[in-house]
Amino acid sequence: MSGGRTLRRAFDWLADAGRFGGALFYWNARKTAYVARGRRGRCPCQNESDDSVPGHVRCEAVLHWHDPARFRPICPLLVSTPDGWRCSVHAAQVRPFWGRVAGWGLGVGLALYLAGVIAIFAFLRGVGGAPVSFAQVAWPGWWHEIRAVQAQHLFQRAIDAFGRGRLNEAHLALLSAQQRDPHNYDAALLLAQIAMFQGSVISSDQQFDRLLREHPAQAARTAVVYHDTLLSLDRMVRLASFSLAMAKADPARAAVWVRAALVAVRALGATEAAELRGKVEPVLASLAPHAQLLVRAEFDVRCGDTAGARRRLRAPFNGALNPFYARYQVLRVAELGDPGAAQVLLDFYGPPFGEFEQQLTQFELAMIARDDGAAEVAFRRLLAQPLQERRVERIAAALIAHPGARRYRELSARVQREGLLEAVCDGAGLWVTGVVCGADKDAAYWQTHGKQPPFSGYPAIRAIDFRARSLTVENSVGRLVNVLPLPREVILALQARVEPPPAAARSARGGN
Structure with missing residues (x-):
């Protein structure tokens, strides 16, 4: 009752x-x-x-x-x-009593509005997961920020999925991010990259071209990501032509782009090299003479004229000296089978280099010539030089190209002896160098020491597979450089060691 x-x-x-x-x-x-x-x-x-x-x-x-x-x-x-x-x-x-009408109307309206705000806030945070603030939902003047926050949240989800090799999931998250914020450059950049990894190379190229046009302030970053993606997928014809075009368009960083072009040309087949050579000649002719010499020599090698390439490269360049061009010339002569001529070039170029650059080049030259005694002397002299972050990265890149566990331990110990130097050196770069050198236990020290950039953590690997090219392979170079924020020198050294796929596989993929 x-x-x-x-x-x-x-x-x-x-x-x-x-x-x-x-x-x-x-x-x-x-x-x-x-x-x-x-x-x-x-x-x-x-x-x-x-x-x-x-x-x-x-x-x-x-x-x-x-x-x-x-x-x-x-x-x-x-x-x-x-x-x-x-x-x-x-x-x-x-x-x-209209005052009461107004008061009750305002009160009820505010109550309903607050209830709606709470419901929407709970939905956005609980279901969507976007880290919007209560103020952004409650204040109409901040509503425009909600879509940007959602877009950034979706972008972070895409980054996580991309790092785990889940390209389809990352692609869907990025499409949703772009719908909410069409001006989100980061989402558009990753979307262009994923499109290429998924095989949509024409669409990806168009997206990268559009980003270069529409975001001139981000042109350098766009170009670097495009370069890395092309390199990861062995689209060497496209990479060579793009890098040469960038060397002309960006003269302040011409040497960086010539370096990329040289890496790409060295990976071409004879037919690809012959076809590309004529197409890029007008752009090549606009570059510095020393750069032209190096690129033309690489085309000679790829087209089967190794003797002609050696003749080009043996003679010292008598123009303005660029340290990268000179170093590359020395090492390339040795790789083409003439270490004696390479040593003559190094003796000629060496004094203007400075002691560190000369000893670094001497170490790499000795390793190419398989002269372990000379390599040991050069490496010890190298570690005796005053070091700073950039120099440590250069040595790490050289060890990735010519790995050795004992020399890695010597470098690691040398850096650790100087507390200030250890604090500024990149921990991830030194860790991955140790893994390449087969000193993974010693490399573990750098997972917690040195400069540690924000990222999700180190992968549990003990070796790097330089044959694997898929992002789904945890210890592939492609996966590592997308998961770990590594120094540029280290990234380039890792990518240079990746074995190219058979020509038939590259052709079947339509990667160029």
Whole structure:
């Protein structure tokens, strides 16, 4: 019985609550019209059969209310008397209360708005997972920030999926991010990269071209990502032509792009090299003479004229000296089978290099010539030089090209002896160098020491597979350089060691 009364009271309250909104406007509107008529005629809310005596006339407005007290927020003239609820004023004093209408409307509106904000906030945080703030949802002036926050959240999800090799998941997340924020450069860049990894090379090339045009302030970053993606997929024809075009368009970093072009040309087949050579000749002719010499020599090698390449490269260059071009010339002569001529070149170029650059080149030259004694002397002299972060990266890159566990340990110990040097050296770069050198236990030290950039963590690997090219292979170079923020020299050294796929496989993929 008690439960029935409670339920009945609840229904009565709901019924009165349902009447409240309509009554708020209805009775104030009628009283406004009554006042506008000069309070002539029948009073809209007082019982016409009662004398209009304050405190004794019944109120018509509450006849159908279960609890008349619930009408008082609409009209405070209603009072409770021993005889029941009565109007407290004469008909000549009946008036509307629009202030209460405004107050109740504002209060209800704010309550509904707050409830909506809470619901939307809970949905965005709980279901969507986007880290929007309550203020961003509540304040209309900040609503435009919500889509940008959602886009960034989706981009981070895409980064995580991409790092785990789940390209389709990353692609869908990036498409959603772009829908929410079409101007999100990071999402567009990763989307272009993933499109190439998925085999949509034409679409990817178009997306990268558009990014270079539409985001000139980010052109350097776009070009580097495009370069790395082309290199990862062995699209060497495209990489060579793009790098040479960038060397012309970006003269301040021409040597960097010539380096990329040389790597690409060295990976071409004879037919590819012959076809590309004629196409890029106009661009090549606009570069510095020393750069032209190196690139043309590589084309000679790829087209089968190794003897011609050696003739080009044996003679010292007599123009303005670029350290990279000179070093490359020395090492390339040795790789082409003439270490004696390479040593003559190094002796000629060496003094302007400076001691560190000369010893680094001497170490690599000795390793190419398989002269371990000379390599040992050069390496010890190298470690005796004053070191800073950039030089440590250069030595690490040389060890990736010519790995050795003992020499890696010597480098690691040398860096550790100087606390200030250890603090600024890249921990991830030294870790991956140790893994390549077969000193993974010693490399583990650098997982917690040195400069540690923000990332999700080190992969649990003990060796790097230089034959694997798929992002799904955890210890492939492609996976590592996309998961770990590594120094540029280390990335290039790793990529240079990746074995190219058979020509038939590259052709079947349509990668160029």
